[in-house]
Amino acid sequence: MVILSEWLAAQLDKESAEPAYRQLLQLMQQAILTGRLAPGTKLPSSRTLAGDLGVARNTVLHVYDQLSAEGYVISTTGSGTYVADTRPDSAAVSTATPATAPAADDDDDASSASPRGDMSMRGQRLIDEAGVSARQWGAFMPGVPDVAEFPARTWSRLQARLWKSANHGLLTYAPGGGYRPLRRALSDYLRVARSVRCTPDQIIITTGIHQSIDLAVRLLADHGDTAWVEEPCYWGARSVLQSSGLKLAPIPVDDEGLNPREQDLRDPPRIALVTPSHQYPLGMVMSLARRRTLLEYARQHKVWIIEDDYDSEFRYGSRPLASLQGLDESDRVIYVGSLGKLLFPGLRIGYMVVPERLAATFRTGVAELYREGQLMQQAVLAEFIMDGYLTTHVRRMRTLYGERRQLLIDAVTRHFGDSLPVMGDEAGLHFVLGLPDHADDRAIAAAAYDAGVIVRPLAAYYSVRQDRKGLLTGYACVPHEEIAPAFATLAQVIEEHAFANPKKLRRAG
Numbered sequence: 001m002v003i004l005s006e007w008l009a010a011q012l013d014k015e016s017a018e019p020a021y022r023q024l025l026q027l028m029q030q031a032i033l034t035g036r037l038a039p040g041t042k043l044p045s046s047r048t049l050a051g052d053l054g055v056a057r058n059t060v061l062h063v064y065d066q067l068s069a070e071g072y073v074i075s076t077t078g079s080g081t082y083v084a085d086t087r088p089d090s091a092a093v094s095t096a097t098p099a100t101a102p103a104a105d106d107d108d109d110a111s112s113a114s115p116r117g118d119m120s121m122r123g124q125r126l127i128d129e130a131g132v133s134a135r136q137w138g139a140f141m142p143g144v145p146d147v148a149e150f151p152a153r154t155w156s157r158l159q160a161r162l163w164k165s166a167n168h169g170l171l172t173y174a175p176g177g178g179y180r181p182l183r184r185a186l187s188d189y190l191r192v193a194r195s196v197r198c199t200p201d202q203i204i205i206t207t208g209i210h211q212s213i214d215l216a217v218r219l220l221a222d223h224g225d226t227a228w229v230e231e232p233c234y235w236g237a238r239s240v241l242q243s244s245g246l247k248l249a250p251i252p253v254d255d256e257g258l259n260p261r262e263q264d265l266r267d268p269p270r271i272a273l274v275t276p277s278h279q280y281p282l283g284m285v286m287s288l289a290r291r292r293t294l295l296e297y298a299r300q301h302k303v304w305i306i307e308d309d310y311d312s313e314f315r316y317g318s319r320p321l322a323s324l325q326g327l328d329e330s331d332r333v334i335y336v337g338s339l340g341k342l343l344f345p346g347l348r349i350g351y352m353v354v355p356e357r358l359a360a361t362f363r364t365g366v367a368e369l370y371r372e373g374q375l376m377q378q379a380v381l382a383e384f385i386m387d388g389y390l391t392t393h394v395r396r397m398r399t400l401y402g403e404r405r406q407l408l409i410d411a412v413t414r415h416f417g418d419s420l421p422v423m424g425d426e427a428g429l430h431f432v433l434g435l436p437d438h439a440d441d442r443a444i445a446a447a448a449y450d451a452g453v454i455v456r457p458l459a460a461y462y463s464v465r466q467d468r469k470g471l472l473t474g475y476a477c478v479p480h481e482e483i484a485p486a487f488a489t490l491a492q493v494i495e496e497h498a499f500a501n502p503k504k505l506r507r508a509g
C-alpha cells in the first residue's frame, strides 16, 4: 500500500491546472489497466490515502466512486475496496484463428499488403481506382457549376422564413421518401422539363445521384450480378456499382450512344447504367432507335435501366431532349437526377423516379439504409422551385455557360486551329478536347494540374480499352475573363507534351 501511495504522490502535480480529482482518477485507472495494481488488490481506505497524498478525503471518495461505477474496482460494505479482474477473457480471444497468420519472418509491410490486411478487397479496389480530385473549383474543373452565381440571398430569405415558423416536423427524420411538397414540385418540374412520367409518390429524395444508384443497386441487384456501364463512363458511378459487388461489363458507345455487341446481348445484365441525354463524358445523345431497342431488350430480359440524367437542362443549340424514362412502357427505368449541377454541388439533394409498383419499397429502403433527414433544406428547395426561382436560375446559367463555352472554343481554335477536335460541346458543363493518338492524356492532365489548371484525362473514364485520347475541360465555373489566360497555360502544357514542334503548330493555328 505504501508503494501505491508513494507512486501516486510522485505522479500527482499539485501545481497543475488539472484538478487533483481528475489526475488521481486517471492515475489509478492507468495503474489498474497496466497491472501495476493487480486484480484482487485491496485499496487503502479513503482516509489513509487522502492523508498520504495530502488531498481532501472527499476527493479520494469521489475517485473511488467513479472507479467503482466504471468497473475498475469493487466496493463491499464493511470489507473495503478491491481491484476488479478486468483482464480480457483469454479463452474468448484465442478461440478464433487470426485472420492473417503472417509467417514468423513477415515484416510489417508484408502483412499490411496481404489481402486480409486492414482493407477489404473491394475497399482496396475502390481506393486504388478512386477518381475524386482534391480540388473541386477553378479553371477548367469539369462538371462544376458556377456557385458564385447562385442566388444566395433568395435562398437565405426562404430559409429564414421557414426557421421563423418553427415547424418542428421539419427537424425530425424524413421517412416516406422525403418532403412531400418537394416531391410534388419536382414531379411537376420533371414532367415539363424532362418529359418524365411520374407522380409525387414515385419520387424518392436522396443525397444525390451517387446515393440513388447505391440504393437502386442494393434493392434490385445481388452480389455477383452483372451491370452494363458505358465505355467510357463516369468513374463515380463505376465505383458505386463495383463496391456493391456487381461485375461490370463495359459496353462500347458510338455516335448514337450505347452500342452493345452480339456477345454483350447474349448475356443480359441485371442493371444497365446509361446517360442517354448526354453521354458522360463524350457528350453524344442516344438515338431514338437505340433507346427503343434498349427498352425492348430490358423488357424481354428483365433488365433494370438506371438513367443518369445529370445535366441535361444545359443544352446550347437546341431545346433539352426528352428522357428515356418518358418512353418506357414497361416500367424498367429508374430515373436519377440531382440539383448539384443546377444549383450547387454541396447542396447534396437528388431524386430518383421509380416505377409505381416499387415506390413503397424504395421509400422503406432509403429510410432503412441511410436514415435520411435534411427536411429543412428540402422545404427551402420546394419553395425555391414553386416560386419559380429554379427555372429562372437555370435559364440564366444556360446563357452564362453558353458564353463561356464559346469563349473556350474560340481559345482552342486560336491556339490549335482545327488540329484538336472539340467533342460533346452541345450540352452540359464541359467538353472533351481531343488529343492526338500518341498523346498521354494522364501525363498532360498531371502537368496541367502542376501548372494550376485542372482537366481530367479521358483515360480515367475507360474501364478496359481507351480508344481515344482527350481532356475533359469544364468551363461553367470559370469567369469569362479567366478563360483565355487559363487556356494559354493549358495550351502550353499540351504543346510541350503532345507536339514535337510547338512553334510550327501555333503558326498553323
Ligand SMILES: Cc1ncc(COP(=O)(O)O)c(C=O)c1O
Pocket: 143, 207, 208, 209, 210, 211, 234, 236, 237, 275, 280, 308, 310, 337, 338, 339, 340, 345, 350
Ligand atoms: C454523369 C454523372 N453522374 C452523377 C454525378 C454526381 O452526381 P451527385 O453529385 O448528385 O451525386 C456526376 C458528377 O460529376 C456525373 O458526372
